[in-house]
Amino acid sequence: MPRLPQPNRRHFLQGVAAVGTASLLSPATRALAQASPNDRPVFATIGLRNQGWAITSKSFKFADFAALADVDSNVLGANVEKTQQKQSHKPDAFKDYRKILDRKDIDAVMIATPDHWHTKVAVEAMYAGKDVYCEKPLTLTIAEGKLIEKVVKETGRVFQVGTMQRSESGQRFLQAIALIRAGRIGTVKKVTCGINGMSGSPQIPVAPVPEELDWDFWLGPAPKVDYRALPEMRKGYGGGVPLYSNCHYAFRNWHEYSGGKLTDWGAHHVDIACWALGVSDTGPSKITPVEYSLPVEYKDGHPVVHDRYNAATSFKIKVDMPNDVEMIITSEGDNGILFEGTEGRFFVNRGKIVGKPVEDLKDNPLPEGAIEDVYGGPVSANHTANFIEAMHSRKQPISDVWSHNRMLEICHLSNIAMRLDRPLNWDADKRQIVGDDQANAFLSRENRKGYEINM
Known part of the structure; x- marks a missing residue:
């Protein structure tokens, strides 16, 4: 059976739901942000580059992060350090996301891997008793979407898709x-x-795999191919990686x-x-x-x-x-x-x-x-707040599967x-x-x- 939230979290979220019906914007968000540390849900993020950090950083006011996972050790280390600075305690760090799913203290996972990993991680997380927040686009294929729907129904987990245009930018x-x-x-x-x-790309040659990257694990469910990259580096959002590659931002x-x-x-x-x-x-x-x-x-x-x-x-x-x-x-x-x-x-x-x-x-x-x-009710000014409110009510959030x-x-x-x-x-x-x-x-x-x- 899915693990139920701990009583103190349940009581807190009941209060959030009650306050949230009182006005159009922000009371529920304020209640979440003002909760004591013992009353906050425990999250973990899987996949941390760019959007992974974006959704994590937007969630510190509502949740505590017990663990992070990424197949790039540089990305993982940098985000562990930033998370420690934000919440004053250090999250555990893993390359293998399955170690997060084994944890009994984690209520929900946020998934921001490349798209071809979404379904495998999300399905396994739900069977491990976790609620799920997964970045868009949710799937690589239509069959994957049907599978996720089946598992949500079977497990009763709450599942928020990260289409924030429905709420905080909406x-x-x-x-x-x-x-x-x-x-x-x-x-x-x-x-x-x-x-x-x-834009298209020039010819991208086979290149040495960066030492910090587990390339086989990054490929995961996708076919086994060589790592490809050109030396020119991307600037701005998605920076710190090759401008042209078959990995990271260019996926x-x-x-x-x-x-x-x-x-x-x-x-x-x-x-x-x-x-x-x-x-x-x-x-x-x-x-x-x-x-x-x-x-x-x-x-x-x-x-x-x-x-x-x-x-x-x-x-x-x-x-x-x-x-x-x-x-x-x-x-x-x-x-x-x-x-x-x-x-x-x-x-x-x-x-x-x-x-x-x-x-x-x-x-x-x-x-x-x-x-x-x-x-469908008071508008949450934060997509994570809407997700946590749904975790209490056990009803699906604004961006359902x-x-x-x-x-x-x-x-x-x-x-x-x-x-x-x-x-x-x-x-x-x-x-x-x-x-x-x-x-x-x-x-x-x-x-x-x-x-x-x-x-």
Whole structure:
């Protein structure tokens, strides 16, 4: 049976839930932040570079971190030191995440590994009795999403997907959904998700594996290949690693480990679009690759060149959605979402929400409580706070696995359609591609021997 929270944590979180219903923003967050050390949940983070540290650092005010894990000893050591400075006690450090799952004192894990590791770690964590916060995109394949859903249901664990655009960076997006629900643009006919393209790479040669990196463990479930890197170093976010490689920050550019921009930014904007359209529990009927560019040659859906990035660099995908809504996913134009209806249109992204329906709010505001109705209650200003509140209630948080997987299926199918250079018809009930055995073979992937999921 799953391990229940300790009584003192349970009592504390009951108080959080009671306070959280009192207003739209922040009381629950303040209650979490002001809890005594003995009343805070115990977390561990698996995968620490970039986003791993970002979600950990945002959570110190709500949770204590007992352990960290990473296959890069330099990354692990640096984050152990930073964590000790933040919480005044040193977390245990592990290369092998399984040592964290063996710990009985850890209530939940935060997973920020590369995408191809998400499902294995998440499933094993749930069977070990841990609640899970996992970064987006949640899966590498559609079959992985189905497996995670099955295990969440079987174990009763709470599972938050790290699509923070639904909460802490989401006030404009919640307003956008409220506008649509209030009929401010009439019947929605078209939604365009601008998610940017990416650059290809030069030829990336085989290189010595850095001494601090366990390359075989980093590959894990993915096929065994040589480590590749060029000496030029990345600057800014994701710095400290080669600008071009098949590892670390650059993993998103390879289908072996991720899905390019389609699953990176698509996991944000396609999610909001589906939420706004009210189709988070269904899916499209057809995916058509209108135009796109792949940086290497493909044969039968697989790249034939293995020393360059292989995810799409530019694209325009047409998606036939329920209720005759057309969705366009494009690498052109502004990053954000354009909603078009029979009575108007507006655009929203993380920096702005603009258009006549927005301007009209000055004289015709949304009904009181419209934002809370979208969110399903008081809005958590922090994604971790929402996760911890769900850990108490044993109800799924704002970014649940079911809605996430349904919208991510659109992104996965878009990649498959480009790789095979043809439209795909999708049965949203059976969650299968219609009449295309070759395409259906891309819905799953066999893990490398020795890295199977332990169930």
